[in-house]
Amino acid sequence: MSVKVSMNVNGEAVSAEVPERTLLVSFLRETLNMTGTHVGCDTAQCGACTIHLNGRAIKSCNILAMQAEGGNVTTIEGLAKADGTLHPMQEAFRQNHGLQCGFCTPGMVMSAVDLVKNTPNPTEEQIRELMDGNICRCTGYHNIVKAIAAGATSMAANP
Amino acid sequence: MTKFAIGQTVHRLEDPTLLQGKGCYTDDLRPQGAAHAFVLRSPHAHVLIRGIDTTAARKAPGVIAVLTGADAKADDLGTMPCIVPVKNHDGTPRGETPRPVLALDRARHVGDPVALVVAETYHAARDAAELIEVDYEPLPAVADVYGAAQPGAPLVWPEIKQNIVADLHLGSKEAADAAFARAAHISKIELVQNRLVANPMEPRAAFAEYDPETDRSTLHTSSQSVALLRAHIGDIVLKIGDKLRVRSGNVGGAFGMKAMMHPEQPMIVWASRRLKRAVRWTGDRSEGFLTDVQGRDHKVFAELALDKDGKFLAVRATVYAGMGAYLSQFAPMIPQSVHSMMPSVYAFEAAHLHLIETVTNTVPVDAYRGAGRPEGIYVTERLIDIAARELKIAPDELRRRNFIKPSQFPYTTAAGLVYDSGDFEGLQAKALKEADWAGFPARKAASEARGKLRGIGLTMYVERCGGAAPPDSVALKVNKDRVLVLPGTVDNGQGHMTVLKQMVSEYLGVDMEKIDVSQGDSDANPFGLTGGSRFAVVTGTAAGIAAKEVVDKGMEQAAKMLEAAAADIEYGDGDYKVKGTDRKATLFDVASAAGGIEALHIKNTGALTFPNGCHIVEVEIDPQTGVTRLDRYTIVDDFGRALNPMLLLGQVHGGTVQGIGQALLEHAVYDNESAQLLTGSFMDYAMPRADDVPSFHTTFHHTPCTTNPLGVKGAGEAGSVGAPPAIINAIVDVLHAKKGIKHIDMPATREKVWRALNG
C-alpha cells in the first residue's frame, strides 16, 4: 500500500516509499522533515502551504506527492542563499514588518516571489488581487503589500 | 541611551528565522516514535449517547488505543474549569456546565469530542475512527442566543432554566432610569454582535511526551500562557500537579482563543500517560471551526438619553450574550466589559447593563480580540450616530459636546473606571483633519458621478488594558556576560522578544546583543498570560521593576569591588560607578563576582490603562450589487507612548482588519433548527483577504499614561474596537441618505446592503 516517489527538492534528489494518499505537503513535512511549509486549512484556501513546483507556485496541501513525481520543488527552506543571505523578497518582508506570527509567511513569500516573476512591476491593486490565494490573520496585509512592492523593486535590481 | 532603546523602530529579531521556515510551531516538532491521535466528534448538536462500541476500531491496523468518556471517568479526570465566579442579581451563583474532556452521556454541540483514537499513523487513527459505532439519540437543539432564553426553547442543560446561565445588572439601574426619565431625547437601537471564529493561521495542536523515570509529562502546545495551562490541566483536570510541564514554541497567532484550555490538551496528556508514550495531535481547520472557542454573539437592545442641548445623560442596554454549550475558562466575564466600555470617551451620568448569558448548542464562546470592548464601544458609538441624525447635529459635533475633557482627569466614568489621561477632542480634531473630513462632499459628488454611493463614518473608541489579574511576571538572570529575560507571557506574533530586549537594554544599559529572551516553559518561566493588550503595560513594567531589583542586588557586591559605600555608587549605562570618580565596574563583572544575580518580579500594580483613538472611513457602495469598498481609512491612536513604532502600527493594521472582517465579512452562522455550523470552513466563512481591505493612513496623538512608569497604554486590540462602528456608521450614512435606514447589522454583506438599498 505504498509507492516510491522521487523528486528534486531545493536542488537535492530525494526519494521515499510513502502511502499513495500522501499529500505533497505531508511528504515535505513528515517524510523529509522540512517543516517550513505550513498547513493552515484543509480546503486549499489559505496558501500557507505554497511552494514552487517546476517554477510555478502551487498549494502543496492540494496535490499528491505522486503528482510531483520527477518534478523540481522549491520550498521556503530553499529560498535564501546557502550563506544565509535572505532572498530579496524575504528581506523586503523583514524590512517592512510584513510578518507577525510567521505562520502564513513561508507561503506568502513563496507566493509573492511567483507573483513578481510573472508580474514584474505590480501596482498595489495588482498585489492585492494577485495575493488572494494567501490568508494572513495578523498583519492586516498593509505591510505585506508594502513588502511585496519593495521586494519586486529589489528583485528587479538583483535578477 | 542605546541605539535600540525604547521608542525606536527596531526590525524584529524573530524574523530571519521565521522568514526561512525555521520557526518551530507545535506541529513542527518531530518526535521519534510518537503516536498520532484523532478525535471522533459528535456530528449532532445535541444528543444522548446511548453507547459507544469501539471493538472494530480497536482491532483496526495500527491502532494503539481508543478512549472514551467512560475511560476518562474511570481515571477520575476532572472537568474543564470556568474560573469566573458570577453572582446573579438575585444573589444566587451562576449556573454550572461541567464539561468532561470526552463527552460522557450527552454531546452538546457539533464537534463535541466523543472518542480519541491513538494509532501509529494519522491515517490509521482517522480510518479507525470511522469504525467506532456510537448510538446517538438526537435531542432538540437551540443555536440562537436570544431564542434560547425564550420560553419553550430546547434546554442545553436540563438544570439551567431557560438556558440562562447568568443574569446580572452592572451599574446603577436607578441612576440610569432617573436620567432617562428626564431626557429630552432618547435614541434606540436593536443590534447583533455577529459570532466570529478566531482563525489564527496555525491550527491548535498538542503533543505530549512522557518520561517514565520521573513520571512527568511535557505538553507542547500552541498557547498564550503555559502557566495557566499547567495549572488547569495539571491541577484541575488531570490532578497530577507539577508532574506536568507545558511548553509553547512559536505560536502562529492566537487572538484570545489560544489562552483557553481546550479538551484536546488534557486529553492528549492523559492518553500519553496511559500509554507511556508520546502522542501528537494537530487539529485541522475544519476541526478548528467546530471546536476553537468563538467570539462575540450578542443580541442587544440599547438606548441613549440626551438632554435638550445634545448632552449625553445615560446609556443603558440589555444584552443577551451567547456562551455556547459549555462555559469556557473566562467566558462569563467577557460580556461584562460591555458595561465598562459603554461610556466610551464621554461624560455620562449613568450607564447600566442588564446582562443575560445564555447557553446554546454551539461551540463555546470566550475572549476574541477585543473581548467585550468592541461589543461595548459598538453599542454606544452606533447610538451616537443615530442620535446625531435624529437631532440633526453633525456626528463629530455631538461627540465634541460630550467628550471628557483633559482637565477632568483623573475621571471616573459612569461605569466606574478611572481614566487617567487622554485628549479626546484634540484627537478627534486631528483625525478629522488627517481624513480631510471637510473634503468629503466633493468626493461624494465624484463618486455619484460614477454611479457609486459614498458615505463617511466616524467613531471614537477607548479600551481598558492592564489590570491586576493574572499577574504577568518577569524573571531576570545576569551572569558573567549575558542577561536572560524570562517573561511569563508567550509571544503569538507580536514581537515580544524584540521589544523585551529593547526594554531591558534600556533599563540595564546593556547592549541588546547581550540579552537573551526565553519564553514558554512552565518549568522555567514565571506566571503570565498574553492577552488583553497587556504585554507592554504589565510585562514592560514588571521587567523594569525586576531590572531595578537586579541593580539593587548587585550594589553590595559592587561596593565591595569598588571599595566604596553603596550610597556613593550610582548605576548607569551598564556600569556601577563611584560618584564623582572614574572608578566603575560593569554589571557583568559584578554579576560574575556575585555568582550571578537574579530577580523575579511577580506582582503587578493592577493599574489600568486606556488606549483610545478615532477611526474615520469612507465607503463607496455599488448600488446595483451592494458591494462596499473601503476607501480612505484614517486611524489616529493615543497609545501613550510607542515602544517600537513599526511593531505598534503592525498591531493597529492587524486589529483593524479583524474589525473589518467583523463589519463586512465574517459570521459563524448556525442553522437554527439543527444547530449545525453552516460556515465551517474558509469556503463559507469569509476571511478578509488582501483585496478586501485598503491600506491605512495612521498617526498618533499620544498623551502619556500616568499609571505605569513606561507611559504606555497597550495597542493589541485597538483596531478591532474601532473598525466595526466606523464602517457601519459609514454604510448607514449611505443607507439613511437613500432610504432613511437607521441601522444595518454586521456583517454588512453585499446582499444585505443591496436589499437595504433596494427594499
Place this chain on the structure above:
Amino acid sequence: MYQFKFQKAKSVAEAFAGLGKDGDAKLLAGGQSLIAAMKLRLSQPSTLIDLGDIAELRQIKVETGTVTIGAMTTHATVAASAEVNKALPALAMLAGSIGDRQVRNQGTIGGSIANNDPAADYPAACLGLGATIATNKRKISADAFFKGMYETALEAGEIITSVSFAIPKRAAYVKFKNPASRFAIVGVLVADFGSSARVAVTGAGPGVFRIAEMEKALVAKFAPESVANIKVPAEGLNSDLHAQADYRAHLITVLAQRAVIAALK
C-alpha cells in the same frame, strides 16, 4: 483521505484501459477539486489515474474560427497564452479569474468541466462560446455536455481530450465572487457571433445555463441596454448563505450588462 491505488497514465489509451479495469477508478487531472474532496473524505475512488504525464493533452491550437485547448492545460497557461489572448481574450480573462494563482497553476480545463461544479467558470465559457468537447470517443457540443450539478454527458470510460471554442466577434466574462470561497456566486459570459449571440450563466443555478431572451435581444442590438430590462426569474436558482435566489437573479441582469460593456471595450 481514504486509501486508493495510484496509476500514472502515459497515454489516453492507457488511462482508458485503467478505467476499464476498475469501475471505481477516477481520473486525476490537476486535482484542485478532486483532491480537496478526497481530503474531506467526500470522495472515495479506489484507483486514481493521473493524466499529468500525457503531453498530448496540453496543447493549445488556434485555427480559423476556433481555439482548441488540450484537456490538461492549466488555467494559468490559458490566461498567459499570447495566442489565446489575441484570438479570444475573453477566454484568457476567464481562465485568469479562476480560483487564485496557485489553483490556476495546477487546475486544468478538462478537470474543471468534467467536474462541472455549478459555481465553476469554465462551464460558462464552454456554453457561452459554443464549445465542442472532444473525448477519446466522440465530440459533444457544450449544449449537450452539461447536465446539471456535477453531472455531464460523459459516459464510463470517456476521457476529455480537448475543448474547442468558437471565436466570436467579441465576448466578455464578468464574475461576482463568493467572498469566502472565491467561486462564482454568479458569472455571466456574453458572446457576439454576429448572426447569433450567447449568454451563459454559471454559479446562479444548479448548473450552467443560457438565457434565450437576452441572446435574442443582443442579436438585435449588442448593447447593454438590450439586456438591462430583461429580468431573470428567481425560481430554480440557488439560494444559500451567500446569496438568495432573487439576489442572484438580479445580479445576472447587472452582470450581463457589464459583460456587454466589457465586450464592447
